[in-house]
Amino acid sequence: MVLPGFAWGDGFSGDRLLRVDGRIAASPEDPGAYWQRADLRRETGDFSGALEDLGRAAELAPGSPSTAILRARVYLDSGQALAALEVLEPVARREGSLAEVQRLRAESLLRLDRPGAAAEAFSMAIEARPGAGPALYLARARAQVEAGVGAWPEALAGLDAGIAQMGPVPGLVREAIEIEISMGQIDHALERISRASAESGRRETWLEWRGQILENAGRSGEALEAYQDAMGELLETPSSTRSSPAMQALEYRLGQSLEKLSLASQGKGD
Amino acid sequence: MHSVRVLWGVIVSCFALFVVSEAFPATLVAAESNWSYLDDGSDAGSAWREPGYDDSAWASGPAELGYGDGFEATVVATGNGSTRAITTYFRHAFDVLGASEIAVLRLQLLRDDGAAVYLNGVEIHRSNLPLGTINSTTLASGAVGGGGETSFEDAWVDSSLLVEGSNLLAVEIHQAAVTSSDISFDLALTSETPALVRGPYLQLVNTSAVTLRWRTNTAMESVIRYGSAPNALSSLISDPLGKTEHEFRIDGLEPGTRYYYSVGSISTVLAGADADHFFETAPAGSPVRPVRIWVLGDSGECAVSAQGCIDAAKVRDVYLARAETAKADLVIMLGDNAYDSGTDGQTTKGVFETFGAVLRNTPVWPAPGNHEFYNGLTFSATGEGPYYEAFTLPRAAEAGGLPSGTEAYYSFEYGNVHFVSLDSHDTDRSASGAMYAWLEADLQANQSDFLIVYWHHPPYSFGSHSSDWWQETRMIQMREVFVPLLEDYGVDLVLTGHSHSLERSKLIDGHYGFSDSLLPGNVIDGGTGDPATGSGYEKDSEGPGAHEGAVYAVIGSSSKNSGGLTRHPVMAFVSNYEGAMLIEISGQEMDATIVDANGTDRDKFRITKAVPEPEQALLSLAAVLAVLLVKLKSGRGRARA
Numbered sequence: 001m002v003l004p005g006f007a008w009g010d011g012f013s014g015d016r017l018l019r020v021d022g023r024i025a026a027s028p029e030d031p032g033a034y035w036q037r038a039d040l041r042r043e044t045g046d047f048s049g050a051l052e053d054l055g056r057a058a059e060l061a062p063g064s065p066s067t068a069i070l071r072a073r074v075y076l077d078s079g080q081a082l083a084a085l086e087v088l089e090p091v092a093r094r095e096g097s098l099a100e101v102q103r104l105r106a107e108s109l110l111r112l113d114r115p116g117a118a119a120e121a122f123s124m125a126i127e128a129r130p131g132a133g134p135a136l137y138l139a140r141a142r143a144q145v146e147a148g149v150g151a152w153p154e155a156l157a158g159l160d161a162g163i164a165q166m167g168p169v170p171g172l173v174r175e176a177i178e179i180e181i182s183m184g185q186i187d188h189a190l191e192r193i194s195r196a197s198a199e200s201g202r203r204e205t206w207l208e209w210r211g212q213i214l215e216n217a218g219r220s221g222e223a224l225e226a227y228q229d230a231m232g233e234l235l236e237t238p239s240s241t242r243s244s245p246a247m248q249a250l251e252y253r254l255g256q257s258l259e260k261l262s263l264a265s266q267g268k269g270d
Numbered sequence: 271m272h273s274v275r276v277l278w279g280v281i282v283s284c285f286a287l288f289v290v291s292e293a294f295p296a297t298l299v300a301a302e303s304n305w306s307y308l309d310d311g312s313d314a315g316s317a318w319r320e321p322g323y324d325d326s327a328w329a330s331g332p333a334e335l336g337y338g339d340g341f342e343a344t345v346v347a348t349g350n351g352s353t354r355a356i357t358t359y360f361r362h363a364f365d366v367l368g369a370s371e372i373a374v375l376r377l378q379l380l381r382d383d384g385a386a387v388y389l390n391g392v393e394i395h396r397s398n399l400p401l402g403t404i405n406s407t408t409l410a411s412g413a414v415g416g417g418g419e420t421s422f423e424d425a426w427v428d429s430s431l432l433v434e435g436s437n438l439l440a441v442e443i444h445q446a447a448v449t450s451s452d453i454s455f456d457l458a459l460t461s462e463t464p465a466l467v468r469g470p471y472l473q474l475v476n477t478s479a480v481t482l483r484w485r486t487n488t489a490m491e492s493v494i495r496y497g498s499a500p501n502a503l504s505s506l507i508s509d510p511l512g513k514t515e516h517e518f519r520i521d522g523l524e525p526g527t528r529y530y531y532s533v534g535s536i537s538t539v540l541a542g543a544d545a546d547h548f549f550e551t552a553p554a555g556s557p558v559r560p561v562r563i564w565v566l567g568d569s570g571e572c573a574v575s576a577q578g579c580i581d582a583a584k585v586r587d588v589y590l591a592r593a594e595t596a597k598a599d600l601v602i603m604l605g606d607n608a609y610d611s612g613t614d615g616q617t618t619k620g621v622f623e624t625f626g627a628v629l630r631n632t633p634v635w636p637a638p639g640n641h642e643f644y645n646g647l648t649f650s651a652t653g654e655g656p657y658y659e660a661f662t663l664p665r666a667a668e669a670g671g672l673p674s675g676t677e678a679y680y681s682f683e684y685g686n687v688h689f690v691s692l693d694s695h696d697t698d699r700s701a702s703g704a705m706y707a708w709l710e711a712d713l714q715a716n717q718s719d720f721l722i723v724y725w726h727h728p729p730y731s732f733g734s735h736s737s738d739w740w741q742e743t744r745m746i747q748m749r750e751v752f753v754p755l756l757e758d759y760g761v762d763l764v765l766t767g768h769s770h771s772l773e774r775s776k777l778i779d780g781h782y783g784f785s786d787s788l789l790p791g792n793v794i795d796g797g798t799g800d801p802a803t804g805s806g807y808e809k810d811s812e813g814p815g816a817h818e819g820a821v822y823a824v825i826g827s828s829s830k831n832s833g834g835l836t837r838h839p840v841m842a843f844v845s846n847y848e849g850a851m852l853i854e855i856s857g858q859e860m861d862a863t864i865v866d867a868n869g870t871d872r873d874k875f876r877i878t879k880a881v882p883e884p885e886q887a888l889l890s891l892a893a894v895l896a897v898l899l900v901k902l903k904s905g906r907g908r909a910r911a
Contacts, residue, residue, distance in 0.1 A: 029447040030413035036644075044741055060447045061409055064400065099652035129652040133665075133676025134704040135697065136651055166675030167666045170711035171704035200672075201715030241717075244758045244816035 017041075031061040038070055047078040065095050072104045081111035092124075099128040103136065106143065115146035119154075134169045137162030141175050145182075155179055168199050177209070186217050204233040204247075208254060215261070224261040230254055298364055299439060299459040301378070301422075302343065305362045306330045309346040311355030313406035314442075318359055319388040321438040325361050334380065335360065336443075338452025339419060346453070356448060357406040360441040360455060369432040372461040374488040378422040382454035383446040384410025390437055394427040399444055413446040419454055423615070426487040426514070429461070464488050466540050467514075468622040470533045472549050472633040473662040475600075476669040476682075479521035480549045480633065481662050484533050485514055485618075486540065492516040496531040500544050503532055517662060525554035541630070548631050550599065552669070556857075557685040562596060563722075564589055564628070565851040567604035567767025568639065570620030571829035574609045581848045582624045582829035584867035589850065590627060591869065596854070600684060601625070601632050604767035604825060605639025605695075605726030607657075612642035614656040621660065624829075636661055637691045638678065639726040639767060640744075650678040650696035663691075672712040679705050681712050687855055688718035688814075692725035692752065694766075699747040706751065713759035713814075719879055720860055721756075721814050722853075724765035728824045729753050730785075730840050733769025734832035738784045750782050760814030762860065762877055764822045765851070770832035772845040772864050774873055777807040777819035781840060788839050794819030798842050799875030801861070806876035812858065813879070821875060825851045825864070843873040857881075 020037040027033055038053035054071045061067065068091040075084035085108040092101050106121035122140035126132060137158060144155035159176040163169065173196050180189035190210060197206035207230035214223035231254045234242065241247060306328040308314055317323050331344030335358075346358055366372070377395055379385060384398035398410045443455045469484035482494060489512035495503035507518055516533070523529065528550045532542030541547060553561075566585070571578025589598070608620035622629065638657050642648055648655025653676060663677040671681030671688065678693040690712065697705050713721075729749030731737050737745045745768070756764065757779055777795035781788050797805035799821070809818040822840065827848045837844045847866035854861045858881055864873040 027413050029450050031446065032412045043743075060413070061411060064411065099654060100649045103649075103651055125652060129654060131665075132652045132654075133650070133678060134674070134708075135676070138704050162675070167673035169673055169675035169704070169708060171707035172675070174707060200711070201717070205714065238717075238811075238813055241814065243811075244760070246714075246758050247816075 017044075029060055031057040031064065031067070034060070035066055035070055038074070042070070042074045042077055047074050050074045063094075065091050065098060065101060069100060069104060072108065076104070076107060076111070081108045084108040085112065092121075097128045099125040099132065099136075102128060103139075106139065110143060110146075115143040116151065119143040119147060119151065123158075130165065134162060134166060134171050137165075138171050138175060141172075141179070145179060149183075152179055152183055156183075168196060181213060186213060189213055202233075202237070204230045204237075204250060204254075207233060208250060208257075211257060215257070220261055220264060224258070224265065227254055227257045227261065231258065296461045297458065298366060298375075298437075298461060299362060299457060301380075301456050301458040302333050303362055303457075304330055304332050305335060305344075305360045305441075305455075307335060307344075307346055307361075308359040309355075311357075311406075313357075314359045318361065319440040320391045321363070321436065323361070328359075328361070333456035334454055335456070336382065336452060336454040338450075339454060342454070354445060354448065354450065354453075355406070356409060356445045358443050358453060358455075360443070362439045362457075364437055364439070364459075365435060366432050366437055367434070369429075369434045369437075372429045372432060373464055373490075374462045375427045375429045375432070376460045376462050376487065377425045377427050378458040378460075379425065379441075380420070380422045380454055380456040381443055382414040382419045382452060383412065383450065384444040385455070386442050386444075387457070388440040389427065389431045390433060391440075392431050394431065395425045397423060397425075398446075404442075404444070408444055410444045410446040413450065419452070422456070422458070426467070429488065462487065464490050464535070464538065464540065466533075468618055468660075469626070469630065470531075470541055470547065471622065471626070471629040472631070474519075474664060474668050475549065475552055475633040475684075477525040477552045477554045478523050479519055479668075480523070480551065481517065481519050482531065482533065482549070483515075483517045483662060484540070486516065487514070489513050491535045492518065492533070493535050494518055494520065494531055494533055495543070496520065496529045496549075498529065500530045500542075500547075503530060503543060508536070520549075523551045525551050526557070527551050546627070546631060549633070550631075552599075552684050560854045560856040561600075561685040561687060562598040562855075563600045563602055563853040564598040564632070565602045565604065565724075565765055565823075565825050565853065566625075566828040567726075567765075567825040567850075568606040568770055568830070569603060569624070569828035569850075570606055570608040570612075570616065570641070572624045573616035573620030575830075578609070578829045579624065581867060582620075585828050585848055585850050586625055586628065588865055588867060588869045589852070592852065592865075593628075596852075598628075598632055598852070600689075601628060601634040602689075602691075602724055602765065603634060603636035604724055604765055605637045606641045606767060606826075607636055607639065609641050609829075611644035612648060612655070612657055613645050614659070617656050617660050620829075634661075635663070635682065635689065635691060637725050638693055638695060640695050643696050648696075650676070650693050653677060672708065672715055674708045674712075675704075679708070681716075683718060685855065686719040686857075688716045688721050690721070690723040692723065692748075694725040694727040694744050694748050699744065699751055701751055706755070709752070710755060713755070716759065716814055719813055719858060720763075720855055720877075721759070721761045722763045722765065723756055723761050726766060727768050728766035728773075728822070728826075729764070730775060730781075730822050730838050731766075731769040731771070731773055731824050732785075732836045732838040732841075732844075733771030733773060733824060733826065734834055735769045737838065738786075754780075754782060757820060758816050760811060760816050760818065761820045762809070762814075762879075763853075763862070764820060766822070766824050767826035767828075769824050769826045769835075770830055771824060771827055771835045772843070772847060772849050772866075772872065773824040773835075773838065773841050774843040774862075774864060774875065775822040775838075775840040776842045777821060777877075778840050779817050779819045785839050793840070796842075799877070800873075801876040802874065806859075806878055808878045810880055812881065821862075821877065823851060823862070823864075825849070842875070845872050847872060 023033040034053040034057035038050040041050035058067050071087045072084040088105045102125035106118040109118035141155040144151040162172045193210045197203045211223045211226035306325045335344045336342045387395040467485040473481040492509045494507045497503040530548045532539045534540040572582045608616040642657040664680040666673045670683030674680045681690045727744040781792040799807045831846045835846045849866040852863045858879040860877045
């Protein structure tokens with residue numbers, strides 16, 4: 001795929017617009033200059049101006065995927081997901097291996113409340129670029145969760161495929177645990193937490209999560225144990241580490257949970 | 271990485287002969303040659319590309335061929351009037367003797383606007399035209415103007431298509447628009463010997479491994495030799511598979527050790543086997559010598575302007591002079607590494623040609639800027655584009671940190687420093703995004719003494735981009751979403767570019783709004799931080815300590831400056847010179863110097879972390895011993911007296 005180069009200038013948007021205006025004046029038949037101005041106008045909320053530029057770019061470079069990608073972004077930013085989809089569909093049929101086209105299709109479908117179709121489009125983007133990174137896997141899983149309970153096992157399988165591809169990327173691991181919990185598969189969730197905790201240099205937040213899951217499942221004894229482990233891990237970290245707001249909040253929460261469960265175990269709970 | 275044959279302990283005889291490659295170009299088709307052409311606007315189909323096609327009815331003339339610019343040697347018609355035909359066809363036959371001995375063909379093409387080139391009927395190069403089937407109505411992907419109308423672009427093409435005797439080049443030139451006012455065409459074809467196009471350059475160094483990459487002008491086998499001295503390259507890695515992109519992971523190395531290397535083929539050394547080509551593994555544990563980092567931002571202007579080349583070369587040469595006594599261990603590039611749109615060619619020129627003398631012995635860890643994404647082909651979510659193809663970056667914690675699963679953002683350890691590189695342009699910058707989730711977990715796990723984080727869009731700047739300007743959403747989002755998280759986990763230094771200036775903050779914390787929201791309490795230490803005046807910044811924690819203050823620097827003028835700089839109230843130093851930053855970390859002290867392109871130190875600051883308790887105990891013990899020694903000496907003195 002050979003797409004023309006965009007060439008944004010630098011400086012404030014006003015200055016950048018002036019520079020692009022100059023570029024268009026110097027090369028009025030260069031579609032790249034219109035793409036550049038269209039994207040700048042999109043970023044500043046001038047959607048009609050952006051579409052006008054893209055119209056001119058389309059005349060100069062008919063059939064270019066760049067025009068379609070930029071037009072879809074304008075439509076998405078201006079709340080016209082259907083128009084974005086209509087722009088992308090023919091390009092997706094023609095340039096199916098361009099992952100960004102599929103990703104934008106998926107974004108459009110999500111906004112049109114068609115999460116199942118969006119998940120399929122994300123899958124096509126992943127297929128085009130299997131080593132792309134966690135963002136596509138995460139977006140697909142979230143679309144599948146939105147599609148309904150029936151698609152949740154697929155969401156988990158998709159996240160596991162991402163983890164197999166990329167390793168225990170935190171965003172994917174956490175999403176998988178959330179889905180396991182939503183599905184009521186508590187032991188599976190705990191198993192994932194154990195794995196993540198073992199691979200992590202800092203275990204206390206994982207152990208707290210383990211405690212919360214167990215507590216919510218009514219397994220107070222195990223929960224108490226998990227909270228104790230978490231507190232033990234936290235107290236072993238250097239004082240500078242414990243001084244962060246996040247760790248101070250964790251210490252407070254763990255203290256509360258331990259007190260509550262200890263009292264309950266002694267029959268003094270309220 | 272391709273599979274490789276790793277042959278450990280191969281002792282290369284000291285009598286082995288290396289043939290160092292030299293270029294002996296031979297012209298097969300000269301520029302300004304005579305070409306037959308079809309300019310009547312008809313569709314020539316595909317037969318015209320073949321050697322046997324009868325073009326006797328076509329017109330002919332010397333290059334440059336075209337119209338509309340006024341300096342054509344041959345003016346072609348291609349339809350007159352305001353509307354021109356889109357495509358013009360050209361053919362040129364030439365003879366070759368010894369075709370099988372030619373390893374590399376270099377094509378130099380002048381085209382306005384788009385072109386497809388065929389050798390003996392096979393397409394060998396396409397420029398500024400869409401992928402897929404093209405015909406006489408296919409428009410070029412973009413208009414060519416300015417210097418692009420008169421400059422030749424380089425391409426390295428498959429020499430195996432040459433045949434002994436008569437050969438044929440066929441070229442079709444396409445307009446970007448039916449109303450375009452000009453076309454231009456010329457071409458030269460030369461045979462050359464194998465040579466480097468990029469590199470060699472180093473990536474992904476850790477305590478026991480390094481990745482070595484280079485690109486050649488022709489597909490060839492890959493051979494790396496390495497060892498303890500330039501003349502003792504006793505280990506060898508090779509891959510017989512012919513390719514132009516060569517990438518190898520060398521592992522099983524000793525920590526903190528220098529290895530010399532060469533790259534090439536079994537019979538040819540393309541580079542190395544000298545004092546300038548070496549790699550050094552990261553030190554294990556606390557380093558015994560300082561860790562040094564050279565920081566460049568917006569350094570890619572050479573890819574598009576002669577002045578940019580001059581300025582970037584000055585910045586580079588100032589560093590190289592200092593490197594003779596204080597060589598950097600790492601190079602950090604803060605984005606906009608290749609203007610104007612981060613194409614493959616611009617990346618070659620802006621990164622690898624400009625800074626090749628450094629990158630052959632110092633691993634580079636880049637962040638993407640905004641210009642990396644302006645080629646319409648580069649997307650972080652999908653990992654596509656010339657930026658992602660040029661660099662091999664951590665995805666699976668290959669050099670420490672946590673796996674990010676993407677090269678768009680990553681972390682690594684070197685010595686007692688944890689480094690984090692973020693993508694501020696094309697990755698979700700929200701707190702619900704994958705980058706944020708990964709960063710939080712990565713920072714939680716960090717236990718290094720120092721934390722240095724870098725990305726492109728500065729949270730604080732009044733340079734050519736203002737962090738107070740509501741449309742600078744990326745600058746604002748990084749400040750509002752990521753800076754609080756980083757300060758929670760004790761960041762020491764944040765490096766950015768984007769504004770083409772040099773700016774460096776005081777030791778600050780908790781300032782997440784526009785500049786008018788800065789409170790006195792946000793400034794932890796409002797001094798210059800310059801140790802020479804006794805006002806270095808001090809932090810209480812020995813490792814990452816939350817909200818003890820951080821320094822924010824903009825190093826965005828390593829190949830140009832844009833003027834218009836005013837001082838953001840958090841800044842201790844601002845300047846409009848071209849320059850870069852040198853960082854030296856020795857134990858619990860980090861010293862940073864902003865050096866301009868003339869070699870003048872413009873700014874210095876120091877951050878000192880608390881000394882670890884065991885070291886404090888040792889120091890205390892040393893102090894007690896010193897006191898005892900003094901007492902003993904003085905007692906002896908008295909006795910003598």
